[in-house]
Amino acid sequence: MGLLSDPNRRKALTGLLTRLNTPICGMPVEWLVKAMQSRGLEVFTQSFSRKLPFPDENKERYMVRGTNVYGILRAPRAPRTEALVITAPCSPGNTNNQAVALLLALAQYFRNQIYWAKDIIFLVNEHDLIGTQAWLEGYHHTNITGMEYSPLQGRAGSIQAALSLELSSDVITSLDLVLEGLNGQLPNLDLANLFYAFCQKLGVLCTIQGKLQRNDWDTAEGYTHAAQTMMLMVLKQACGRSWGDHGLFLRYHIEAASVRGINSFRHYKTDATTIGRLLEGMVRKLNNLLERLHQSYFFYLLPSLSRFVSIGYYMPAFGLLAVILLLRALDLWVHLGAPALAAVDGVTEPSSPGVLTVLTPVVISHLTGVALYLLPVHLQEMAVEHFPVSETEAVVLTAIAIYTAGLALPHNTQRLLSGEGTEQGWKVLKLTALLYLAVLLGCTALINFSLGFILAVTLVPITASITPHMPKALYAVVMVLLSPAFTILYCVFIYQELIEAPVSVSEGWMLFLSVISQGILDHALYGSLVYPLLALFIYPCWLMFWNILFWN
């Protein structure tokens, strides 16, 4: 017998859903506590507060204060060592008003079953990702992001898996699976397969990246569709933010996925009962796990829910790009070594014509990178005093200003130093910069393949071929157009094209600015690594190549 085969329970669920259809202001903490307690869960609350480094204009928040409510369903006969988490973010307005109801209905149903081997935690968090982060930090006794939270009163053992629900209407046409987590981390592919298997079994339409799957793999349209889906996944993974509440669980080695209900214009609608049955099935499967999901791939790209591209297929593509850099470095090494061997006077040091000439551009580039990382957030008060902009705009525009100011560097630094400008000098700098870029892209691709690949595709061709002897104006324009900031701009436009909501240039520019501010906020709030990587490592590396172009 499945969930809600009992008509009484179905009526109770519908009642709950209609009651919750009204917009909620803030979170009804007392009501939730009472509702969960009446369903037999052990209920606890956690309050948290966080001051963002600057106001978040997308979500309109700056000083965030909230409460998480969670209820633990204890397994009747099992030792309390493992747990599963089902979470529904509670946000004001209509965004997620049905998921909490479904959560409570599930809790009531699960309470009466005897087959649970793990405790189940039903978490309703406020302020979506910030609440989840506070709860996870409290649960694992860590404090990575500087959040203030009250300690958790109740715990349930080590969490094996988590599911996040987002439902905005009581009937849906399809369920969307969201896998991309913080820093491009993905859950085990088995979780995606689990979701797909249950959708197939219950006849629910399922999508990934919001796109339906096609069956015609051989045709050109089918191929383009799959390629578009995969490109969307690459873009989402590369930006390093968590695209659902599940993303923050992945950092703690908890396999998690988000399930989002979508209500579009279709005749066949699925009601909440079927979604409940699907979730019940998934949770029962997760309950039966003897160990954490680790058998399937952790690194994959999904062109559709039934096909995947594993790391063994996509890593060689990246490897070949990195090899270009290494071969060019080897070529430079041979050229640098050749005249030294022919020198009759063995007194001069054959290795490098003064490490100091290479050291200066490297140090200055990295100091600019440090400035790009630290100054936008620290100087926002000063910028707001002097210019008529809001704090968020101040931060973003300062970042862009420092980025552009870095372009002027080669002209200035070369006036400071004397004894530079030799043929050997730029070759040694290019050798160092190529090896540095290769190691950097390799490490990035290991952690977040999409980010590494996108950076490699845009940076490798120009950096491998740059020399000071090329037409400076043309190559300067090309280098700027392929710099990391413009890569982000192109990605914004491509993303909008792929989700079939193309934007005009001005709207694209506003989106670009909001992407930068979101990136800085993600780093401050959740520890996303994209902003520090781009500011502290990729940008200085690019500046070193810019230096080589303007070597005289």
Added chain:
Amino acid sequence: MAAPLTLLLIVAVTIRAVLFRSSLAELISARVEVVSPLNAWKRVVEGLALLDLGVSPYSGDVFHETPLMIYLFHFTVDYAEIVFIIADGITALALYLSIQTYNKDVFRKQKYALESDRYSADCLELLRSPKEMFYIPLKVAMFYLLNPFTILSCVAKSTCGLNNAIIALFIFCTLKGSALLSGILLALATYQSIYPLTLFAPALLFFLQRLYIPVNLRRSSFWFFTLQYAFMYVGSLVVITGLSFFLLGSWDFIPSVYGFIFSVPDLTPNIGLFWYFFAEMFEHFRLFFSCVFQINVFFYTIPLSIKLKEHPVFLIFMQIAIISIFKSYPTVGDVALYMAFLPAWSHLYRFLRNIFLVSCVLLACSALFPVLWHLWIYAGSANSNFYYAITLLFNFGQILLVADYFYAYLRREHHLTHGLYLKKKDGTEATLVLK
């Protein structure tokens, strides 16, 4: 050259002081590449706490430092950071002065060899001039002090820095010719971690060469001096061990320190080769594999001493490198010590064949260690095989570096005596192969 050296010391002290006061210090002290169970600062603090409570610090299998080290920190635990900065400074100064002495020695021997016509005619470009050798001691000190590995090791307060200081002082005393001090310092270094025992052979060879005693097993002068030096060394070792016994009142430290080094019970991952193997093997093979792995460290002494008996200082470099690659709990501080010597062999650059590959491998591995550790321990997407692959690659790079320098050194010696442009019997150009 006091001014550049002082400037270098000031810069090095500033960098270390800044890092000590930043939030990175805690992060670095937890990295397994920088600290090992033998020399972690956490364990020293634990041992001191146990000592204050009146319990033997070796109870509980946490603390594996020698008693003299506990007593050193018992008095200086509040100034620990200064102790480690001073240790780094002492090492750099000792290396600076040793290489200065060595260079003078090399130049003198080269002059005598030229005067006695032992070098062939066309190898003029291989000869070293004082102008070229002038900045080498400063570069050696710089390579030690500004090496990121050394800085990380100092900021993590790993006692590896103190071990390096003792070995550097030993090298200094050996090169200055004081056999007694050299014996005492070698005994201290052996007492700290057993592996410097292998440095007895190069030190002995150096003294024999300096005193013009030929290395001939049938001559009584050879045995006379060997016994003298061995007596000084073993005597100091006995005295130090006895002193440790009287300090703590028990022989507990022998199984805790030396038993721990030899039997490798703690399998925390590090940059060495032991942990993965020992995690995989069955219990009843453990003794066999421990013996095999430990013999690997000591085994290379005899063939290398025979081959390099005319060049004891290069032998010291090779031995230190072999110890830091094959010891049971290596850390990056050990790697930094032998890397400091590389500027002393910069004249071998033209004969090095793999320097590009080695530098790329070592750089890439140093960057990949934290990435793969994160993927294994935190993200759970990788496993120990990935981390061990990087360890293997790192050690392969180090072995290739050492082997390359060995080849280059021997090749230069060969060219000096047989001429730079070698011809086979039929007049075509010959190639030199290291057998």
